[in-house]
Amino acid sequence: MSALAQTHNALNLAQGFPGFEPSPEIWQGLQDACKKGLYQYAPMPGYLPLRESIAQNVFQRFGFSADPQTEITITAGGTQALYSAFTALVETGDRVAYFEPAYDSYHPAILLNGGIPVPLALQGEQFEIPWDSLEKELKKGLKAIVINSPHNPSGSLLSAQDLTKLGRLIENHTTFVISDEVYEHIVFDGQFHAGVLQEPLLKDRSIVVSSFGKIYHVTGFKLGYAVAASPIMKEFRKIHQFQVFAVHSASQHMFYLMMQNPKHHQELGSFYAGLRDAFRMGLEGSAWELLPCKGTYFQLIKMPDSLSNMTDLQAAEWLCQEKGLALIPLSPFYSDGRNTGYLRACFAKPSQQLVAATDILRTIS
Numbered sequence: 404m405s406a407l408a409q410t411h412n413a414l415n416l417a418q419g420f421p422g423f424e425p426s427p428e429i430w431q432g433l434q435d436a437c438k439k440g441l442y443q444y445a446p447m448p449g450y451l452p453l454r455e456s457i458a459q460n461v462f463q464r465f466g467f468s469a470d471p472q473t474e475i476t477i478t479a480g481g482t483q484a485l486y487s488a489f490t491a492l493v494e495t496g497d498r499v500a501y502f503e504p505a506y507d508s509y510h511p512a513i514l515l516n517g518g519i520p521v522p523l524a525l526q527g528e529q530f531e532i533p534w535d536s537l538e539k540e541l542k543k544g545l546k547a548i549v550i551n552s553p554h555n556p557s558g559s560l561l562s563a564q565d566l567t568k569l570g571r572l573i574e575n576h577t578t579f580v581i582s583d584e585v586y587e588h589i590v591f592d593g594q595f596h597a598g599v600l601q602e603p604l605l606k607d608r609s610i611v612v613s614s615f616g617k618i619y620h621v622t623g624f625k626l627g628y629a630v631a632a633s634p635i636m637k638e639f640r641k642i643h644q645f646q647v648f649a650v651h652s653a654s655q656h657m658f659y660l661m662m663q664n665p666k667h668h669q670e671l672g673s674f675y676a677g678l679r680d681a682f683r684m685g686l687e688g689s690a691w692e693l694l695p696c697k698g699t700y701f702q703l704i705k706m707p708d709s710l711s712n713m714t715d716l717q718a719a720e721w722l723c724q725e726k727g728l729a730l731i732p733l734s735p736f737y738s739d740g741r742n743t744g745y746l747r748a749c750f751a752k753p754s755q756q757l758v759a760a761t762d763i764l765r766t767i768s
């Protein structure tokens with residue numbers, strides 16, 4: 404859709420990247436790294452001061468005491484952390500469950516590692532875990548379960564109770580959890596992000612994936628990290644070492660400096676809540692129905708009846724070509740590409756762009 408948006412010079416609320424300048428502290432941090440001469444390879448698991456800051460942060464938020472030496476690895480973004488996690492855990496013929504609609508890297512990463520993807524559809528407008536189906540699949544054997552909260556594309560959240568329920572369900576199985584928490588700081592309306600590291604039944608059998616790109620508005624920097632108990636992290640690092648060895652050294656120092664100022668991540672939720680509210684208000688009373696959005700920077704909108712002759716994919720293409728607005732259809736987030744009647748808007752954009760986008764959508768009755 405981004406390519407189509409470019410061709411048609413359309414306003415792009417399709418791909419999930421922030422449309423603002425990052426903080427000047429990013430540039431200062433990079434300059435500082437260069438002054439310090441951080442031009443050469445970083446240590447394989449990552450720059451130690453950064454791993455120590457992550458350990459502190461993870462302890463403050465989840466009460467999980469991660470050893471920076473053995474339980475945290477800096478990666479080339481969330482995507483590489485996910486891929487290394489799959490490669491570390493999945494062997495040929497292993498079944499791996501994940502929930503749809505889903506971020507697009509899970510399914511191919513499971514396949515590329517010889518696993519069998521077991522997609523399970525989230526239920527209702529709150530996109531809840533289908534517990535009965537999960538239990539059935541667990542009985543047939545699951546090597547791992549992938550969860551993602553806050554959830555792209557639906558904006559839903561898993562609660563601490565959901566995590567406990569998941570922990571109880573897999574307690575007597577040898578099933579791992581890969582927990583994609585890249586939007587962990589983008590949570591709205593006074594709610595808290597529930598992470599697997601806070602759940603006693605999950606913390607020792609999970610790999611948690613985070614991304615600096617989402618926190619500091621620099622998705623192009625492609626840096627993230629994984630946290631896991633040391634026996635799992637040992638396996639993870641065997642893969643990480645030969646996939647990338649080490650990641651960009653100067654950026655690691657810069658993110659270490661950024662982490663010393665907690666306001667960056669603490670204020671992210673309220674910053675994005677403002678944009679979410681602006682986008683939602685712009686569509687109030689229009690023909691577009693808004694689904695709940697509790698976290699992330701994505702909003703799902705239901706196509707009006709007047710577009711019911713089109714699939715979500717056709718509607719997204721039509722909107723882009725004829726109306727100059729790029730959104731993403733929900734169907735590609737399902738392995739069977741089902742027509743959903745929903746489109747996803749990324750509201751991580753300056754307010755003027757959100758106003759322009761909602762003005763375009765309001766012209767459709």
Ligand SMILES: Cc1ncc(COP(=O)(O)O)c(C=O)c1O
Binds near residue numbers: 483506614
């Ligand atoms: C759910 C989810 N997981 C992982 C990622 C990948 O993060 P990164 O850009 O750090 O590779 C994204 C990026 O959009 C995402 O939406």
